[in-house]
Amino acid sequence: MAEPSQKLKQFMHDLFREEIEEERRAEIQDETVRIQYERQPVPTASEERERAPEPVKKKPVGALVALLALAIITAMYFFWPHQAIKPSVQAPDKSAPQRTDQSLAEQESQKPSGAVSVAPDEETGGLVIAANPVATVYVNGERRGSTPMTLDTVRTGKYRIRLENPDFSAWETIVTVRQGRTTKISHTFSKFGTLVVNAIPWGRVYLDGNPIGQTPLTVENIPARMYELRVSREGYADFTKTLEIKNGATERVSVKLNKETE
Structure with missing residues (x-):
């Protein structure tokens, strides 16, 4: 396997091959012009100005130096051997509470159960x-x-x-x-039913002598059996009725109260 320095040298040579060849061509051209000038008779001042060759344009030295530095850094990055970096593994925090089978069993035992x-x-x-x-x-x-x-x-x-x-x-x-x-x-256990009472005009409702509200009235979950219903209002005659509340059924009562006679 080639050494890193040889790889770097080969990389630099391949990278600047065109620039080196161009520099060589420029030097050869300058040498050719110089020899031609030496062999020609000495021209007058006016002929020298007319025949003076145009100077060969060269690349700026600063740009070449910057390009060379960038190439060196790139080559060192790719060709210089790097030490493998192993990922660091953080050790577990021993102070943190650890979930164990025993703790889970204790938590399960604390849940409400039948x-x-x-x-x-x-x-x-x-x-x-x-x-x-x-x-x-x-x-x-x-x-x-x-x-x-x-x-x-x-x-x-x-x-x-x-x-x-x-x-x-x-x-x-x-x-x-x-x-x-x-x-x-x-x-x-008792069986239950529903009682619905309406009255014109409104009146107070009693069931077995106990007040349960005023009309319009709906009472649910009444134990199924016989009851004495009474609807009363001041200035009106009481309405009374014996009725049976049946299991799962609704008993409906509509009342029209009459005024008391003098």
Whole structure:
């Protein structure tokens, strides 16, 4: 393999080949003119001015020097041997916290879960759930079984309890389990319906003697059974009616109140 200095020399020679040949041609031309002048008789001053050859134009020396310097720098960059630079690899920061399988397992254990039974050495309480009729129990969205249900070891905290029976609307509640205590839940399912009451003129509405609002009135989730409805307004005779709220149905009542007679 050629040495770097030989490569540089060959590169410089190829780069300035045209300039060197042009300089040689200019020197030969100058020498030829000089010899011709020596062989010719001495001309008069006027003939010398007429026959004086035009001076050979040469390239500016400054531009040639700058071009030469640029060529040397370029040649040194491409032909001079370079030491391979290895990429630096930053060592890991040992002070930064490292995620381990154990820490991930701990994080998973902290997430809310429907599985409420835990180890007895943790802070726990009890949970008793009953329903009439029998219902399916869901704890934090996870099915746990059917009522009656007793959970003796439950991690302390809040839980969403949902009871479902195919013949009734589902029922939900939020309970808090405290350490060393037993929380009891009991629910009786009822079928529900809707009551809609309108009156001309408007009046106050009572159901089994309890005020529930004024017309126009819509009340949802009323337990299905028989009720005594009353609509009253000052200066008008009361309107009363016995009605039945049926499961999943809407009971509509339209009333026209009459003024009291003296």
